[in-house]
Amino acid sequence: MRYIAAKTADEAAGLLVDEPGLARILAGGTDLLVQLKSGLVEPDLVVDIKNIPGIRDVTPENGGFRIGAAVSAAELGEHKGVLALWPGVVEGVELIGSTQVQGRATMVGNLCNGSPAGDAVPGLVAANATVRITGPGGSRDCPVLDIPAGPGKTTLAKGEIITSVFLPARPENASDAYLRFIPRTEMDIGVASAGVSLELAADGAISAARVALGAVAPKVLLVADAATAIVGSKLEDGALAALAKACEAACNPIDDKRGTIEFRTRTAGVLARRAALIAYQRAGGSK
Amino acid sequence: MPLDTPKRKFKVVGTRPPRPDGLDKVTGRALYGADMTAPGMLTGRILRSPHAHARIKSIDTSAAEALAGVRAVITAADLPVLEDDFIRDIQDNCMARGKALYDGHAVAAVAATDAATARKALKLIKVDYEILPHVTDVDAAMKPGAPVVQKGRTLENVPAGMSENVTSHCEFGHGDLPSGFAKADKIIERSFRTAATHQGYIEPHACLASFTSDGKADLWCCTQGQFFVRTLCAQMMGMEASQLRVTSSEIGGGFGGKTTVFIEPVALALSRKSGRPVKIVMTRDEVFKATGPTVSSSMDIRIGMTRNGRITAGEAHLRYSGGAFPNATIEMGGQAAFAAYDLGAVRTFGWNILTNRPKEAAYRAPGAPMAIYAVESVVDELCQELGLDPLKVRLLNAARKGTKSSYGPTFDDIGLVATLEAATRHPHYTAPLGPNQGRGLSCGFWFNFGGNTCVSLNVNTDGTVGVTEGNPDIGGSRASISLMAAEELGIPYEKVRTFVADTASLGYNDVTDGSRVTFAVGLATIKAARAAIRNMCARAAKIWGIDEEAVEWIDGAACPAGPNAGKFPPMTLAEIAAVSAETGGPIAGHHEVNADGAGVSFGVHLVDVEVDPETGATKVLRYTVFQDAGKAVHPDYVEGQMQGGAVQGIGWALNEEYIYGDDGRLQNAGFLDYRVPVASDLPPIETVILEIPNPGHPYGVRGVGETPIVPPLAAIANAVSRAVGVRMTELPMSPPRLLKALLSKG
Amino acid sequence: MKSIHVTTTVNGEPAEFICTPDETLLDVLRNRLGLTGSKEGCGTGDCGACSVTVNGRLVCSCLVLGAEAEGAEITTIEGMASGEALHPLQRHFIESAALQCGICTPGILVAAKALLEQNPDPSDSEIRYWLAGNLCRCTGYDKIINAVKSAAAEMRSN
Structure with a gap:
């Protein structure tokens, strides 16, 4: 294995393209080093992207924020602007691992790890965030939703690296929330999760919604029916029940050591309902 | 050695001074198993079976041996064929012979110049396996026709016609069950299952072995019992005990799991073959797969009660599996199940069953938590059904002095009633509860143990004292032993330092287990101090020119015993020690004993939980532990045992379990998915120490370490039942399991 | 390599x-x-x-x-200690009996120090969540939380 700390995104992309063997990108390393330890991957090349200029910066852009791929969860959590605009995204990122893991882990790493249970991802999907990708063919933007390709897999081509995430601007009376279920209070992988982003009309009714679910399918799901169930409502009991039902209907989970199909399905609906209520309150809605 | 007097006024015992190992542990200086190094040291690594059950047709190590940097490769062929079942099982568990009996069973090992080379070498070892059908579930393994884990291990007391996996049967109790049940107004019969759990010590097993060409060896390891390690390893290496010195490092948690050997004989064999020191450190994955988790259990309990709460009869059928080798844990479960109660008719029937899982090791009160969980659940359900207060019912039925215990002996002074009364008085018992909240309680019990103990106490010429004892300190025992020595000698705690000896420096000491150390080593320390005191009195007598019998020891000094003895100013320990060269040489005291009179231990736990009815998540809101310590030598560390044990029990109740796939492989061999409680899962653990002196110890000390892991299982199940109306008969009560029960209740 | x-x-x-x-x-x-x-x-x-x-x-x-x-x-x-002088957290861990086997202690002390540097007066809950990634199997965490609190109080008063 070779270790190279790339100085530019182009250099990193070039190294990855030129590597005939197995190459891995290192940002926070909280997934990669676990895989190295277990022997799950034995890369020939590890490219550390943390020294690329700007990759650890959070920059305001068009009323939203561009967040560098190597910004750690702890750094993101300390950014008051992002926290105020997208609290649900930040709370998802802040649920990844322990305080120690927070010191290293990144949103983009969580996304590129390809786990359907990644805590950063449902919030980003609900936020309709995009990523900027540098690769051999130049630069492109892509919705976060389109990055995962199934457990452990992404749609990124060889040599492509994500350099930043863009969280868009949002109108007044809009907010988001993220909840996950774990058996303990910390240190677990999510068994089911839900990210909900809402915009409210002047009368307090929901005018737009995006509902994303984690750990209940091979990829994070954007559940259009769940959004439909609550748009136009003020989260009355009927709307909440319809939301939960739409979420349950979208689930396609597995039975494993962390949870059963039945449990994941049921809990996804419960979490979506609860997250919607939190987002609604944050957006200024009152019940 | 009887209790001095229940009214004895202690000066040092019962105080809370800093522990002697504290400074090294807060500065990172303390040396644990993996912190040892030796010049020329090789790295040892172990190849493990990926199959739950497989015949090893052949092992080809030639490619590994040919790899540059590899200095030795061993398999079971490098170890002797042993006659004795007990020790052969331990050796076969360290290195599979003929068959791999579980996922993770060691099949070969290498020693190489560095870890990377050792890892590479393991991949070059070719093992030809014939995969055999496997069984990991205790009930499945008991059925006729189940895959047989080991043939020919069944004892004579097992009836014919059962699976060969059933290796032993035991039975305890007294009285007539049918007439007992006939007196009951209500009988409840329920079945329970508990998953295997792991001690979860944070320090993986580690050792460093150094064999020299003249047949001598040194072994450094993290263990709960260096002498037992020596006994086992010397036999496996075919050496005399004197030629093997075992030194215990600081130990990063054991809880029973470090009472045997796993990697130590392997490291010794590699060192012998390579001629170099060999260090082996387990990975966390190996710790879960290939050390000694608890038994899993399947149990049927039947209890009858009158409408005013008197238990008329209790019956338990316990089926335990401690993995691929026979063990006797079932006997402890059978004896402990009903120990809290004074019963006219009680019977427990136990069965041990082999499964394709790792060989069980002790874990805090081995065998007791699951049996008592089942019994205390049924007692609680009877209280619910009959509308009775669960504490009053336990008081009504509580074992006390003179009770013929459910396992035979008649109890002497015990603290169960006192702990129940303390719980009754405690504000926790009557505090208000909110929606979806419930309060549960359970009794807990452990036998406690004494055992072989050898202590040497040396009085230094500067007036300080060194105590040399042979039990690794897993819970603050160096502090408590120093306290007892200081108490007896009448000198300040700071003047005493206690050391854990290697096997060459002291006679045999049993393993640190069974909550024996503060009791038995304490007792031997007090006796050794008394021997030193006799010696010092004799020295003073010699100086004063009076009879030895005319000198007594008061407050750390020799004094003439009464006016007839003569008028001399007291001579302190330091003064006597300073002139010891002139009065007969060094002063020391020794004591060797196979101690009995350990004095059983009882505790009661109260817990409040809140259940999320939509997810099945259980949050522990409040927790109070009541326990009889006999005499709390260092109350901080008594509380520490109570708190730590309770939290291990909470983990067992709620989330911890060995999860096996259909392929018989362990699915959760890491701290990510073997979910021990984290700080944010827990409320403060309140403690109430009761002191009902143990008549078998001069200060009244009882062991305290094991009992606190026992009650949480039932206490939490009982609290959940009262919070949301479902009776959880399978552990852990993980959210998917509890939500399923809630949904099927409707 | x-x-x-x-x-x-x-x-x-x-x-x-x-x-x-x-x-x-x-x-x-x-x-x-x-x-x-x-x-x-x-x-x-x-x-x-x-x-x-x-x-x-x-x-x-x-x-x-x-x-x-x-x-x-x-x-x-x-x-963590400056020469002979222990950090208040180290001292309070000894005084409050916040360690038993001690294998988790170095990691917990380093983590607790990082907490107090950014939050000199953490609540019980903040301490428990901050330290959730530090497993301790001996103590049940109770005395650890108390030791962090008492060290924090001493550090605030100095």
């Missing part, structure tokens, strides 16, 4: 080491720099026994490559 030369600062002192590209910072600290106070309990970031700070940020050193330490400032448990 070609080794890498790394120049770094450990506990305020310049340090240099050679490591292989796949070697973790924990392995470097323990095996190359002789700093065995950081412990490996799991190697996967689940137990916190290897906690150190890198450029002031609390991390698991088992999840950092040694090569990443180039130019960084690292502090470990060995750098």
Whole structure:
């Protein structure tokens, strides 16, 4: 294995393209080093992207924020602007691992790890965030939703690296929330999760919604029916029940050591309902 | 050695001074198993079976041996064929012979110049396996026709016609069950299952072995019992005990799991073959797969009660599996199940069953938590059904002095009633509860143990004292032993330092287990101090020119015993020690004993939980532990045992379990998915120490370490039942399991 | 595997080491720099026994490559006391009986110190969540939480 700390995104992309063997990108390393330890991957090349200029910066852009791929969860959590605009995204990122893991882990790493249970991802999907990708063919933007390709897999081509995430601007009376279920209070992988982003009309009714679910399918799901169930409502009991039902209907989970199909399905609906209520309150809605 | 007097006024015992190992542990200086190094040291690594059950047709190590940097490769062929079942099982568990009996069973090992080379070498070892059908579930393994884990291990007391996996049967109790049940107004019969759990010590097993060409060896390891390690390893290496010195490092948690050997004989064999020191450190994955988790259990309990709460009869059928080798844990479960109660008719029937899982090791009160969980659940359900207060019912039925215990002996002074009364008085018992909240309680019990103990106490010429004892300190025992020595000698705690000896420096000491150390080593320390005191009195007598019998020891000094003895100013320990060269040489005291009179231990736990009815998540809101310590030598560390044990029990109740796939492989061999409680899962653990002196110890000390892991299982199940109306008969009560029960209740 | 030369600062002192590209910072600290106070309990970031700070940020050193330490400032448990004078957390851990076997203690102390540097007056709950990545199997955490609180109180009063 070779270790190279790339100085530019182009250099990193070039190294990855030129590597005939197995190459891995290192940002926070909280997934990669676990895989190295277990022997799950034995890369020939590890490219550390943390020294690329700007990759650890959070920059305001068009009323939203561009967040560098190597910004750690702890750094993101300390950014008051992002926290105020997208609290649900930040709370998802802040649920990844322990305080120690927070010191290293990144949103983009969580996304590129390809786990359907990644805590950063449902919030980003609900936020309709995009990523900027540098690769051999130049630069492109892509919705976060389109990055995962199934457990452990992404749609990124060889040599492509994500350099930043863009969280868009949002109108007044809009907010988001993220909840996950774990058996303990910390240190677990999510068994089911839900990210909900809402915009409210002047009368307090929901005018737009995006509902994303984690750990209940091979990829994070954007559940259009769940959004439909609550748009136009003020989260009355009927709307909440319809939301939960739409979420349950979208689930396609597995039975494993962390949870059963039945449990994941049921809990996804419960979490979506609860997250919607939190987002609604944050957006200024009152019940 | 009887209790001095229940009214004895202690000066040092019962105080809370800093522990002697504290400074090294807060500065990172303390040396644990993996912190040892030796010049020329090789790295040892172990190849493990990926199959739950497989015949090893052949092992080809030639490619590994040919790899540059590899200095030795061993398999079971490098170890002797042993006659004795007990020790052969331990050796076969360290290195599979003929068959791999579980996922993770060691099949070969290498020693190489560095870890990377050792890892590479393991991949070059070719093992030809014939995969055999496997069984990991205790009930499945008991059925006729189940895959047989080991043939020919069944004892004579097992009836014919059962699976060969059933290796032993035991039975305890007294009285007539049918007439007992006939007196009951209500009988409840329920079945329970508990998953295997792991001690979860944070320090993986580690050792460093150094064999020299003249047949001598040194072994450094993290263990709960260096002498037992020596006994086992010397036999496996075919050496005399004197030629093997075992030194215990600081130990990063054991809880029973470090009472045997796993990697130590392997490291010794590699060192012998390579001629170099060999260090082996387990990975966390190996710790879960290939050390000694608890038994899993399947149990049927039947209890009858009158409408005013008197238990008329209790019956338990316990089926335990401690993995691929026979063990006797079932006997402890059978004896402990009903120990809290004074019963006219009680019977427990136990069965041990082999499964394709790792060989069980002790874990805090081995065998007791699951049996008592089942019994205390049924007692609680009877209280619910009959509308009775669960504490009053336990008081009504509580074992006390003179009770013929459910396992035979008649109890002497015990603290169960006192702990129940303390719980009754405690504000926790009557505090208000909110929606979806419930309060549960359970009794807990452990036998406690004494055992072989050898202590040497040396009085230094500067007036300080060194105590040399042979039990690794897993819970603050160096502090408590120093306290007892200081108490007896009448000198300040700071003047005493206690050391854990290697096997060459002291006679045999049993393993640190069974909550024996503060009791038995304490007792031997007090006796050794008394021997030193006799010696010092004799020295003073010699100086004063009076009879030895005319000198007594008061407050750390020799004094003439009464006016007839003569008028001399007291001579302190330091003064006597300073002139010891002139009065007969060094002063020391020794004591060797196979101690009995350990004095059983009882505790009661109260817990409040809140259940999320939509997810099945259980949050522990409040927790109070009541326990009889006999005499709390260092109350901080008594509380520490109570708190730590309770939290291990909470983990067992709620989330911890060995999860096996259909392929018989362990699915959760890491701290990510073997979910021990984290700080944010827990409320403060309140403690109430009761002191009902143990008549078998001069200060009244009882062991305290094991009992606190026992009650949480039932206490939490009982609290959940009262919070949301479902009776959880399978552990852990993980959210998917509890939500399923809630949904099927409707 | 070609080794890498790394120049770094450990506990305020310049340090240099050679490591292989796949070697973790924990392995470097323990095996190359002789700093065995950081412990490996799991190697996967689940137990916190290897906690150190890198450029002031609390991390698991088992999840950092040694090569990443180039130019960084690292502090470990060995750098916590100033000479003979223990850090208040170390003192309170001894006084409050906040340790038993002690294997988790270095990691917990490093983590608790990082907490108090950013939050000098944490609540029980804040301490418990901050330390959730530091497993302790002996104490049930109770006395650890109390020791952090009493150390924090002393540090605030000074």
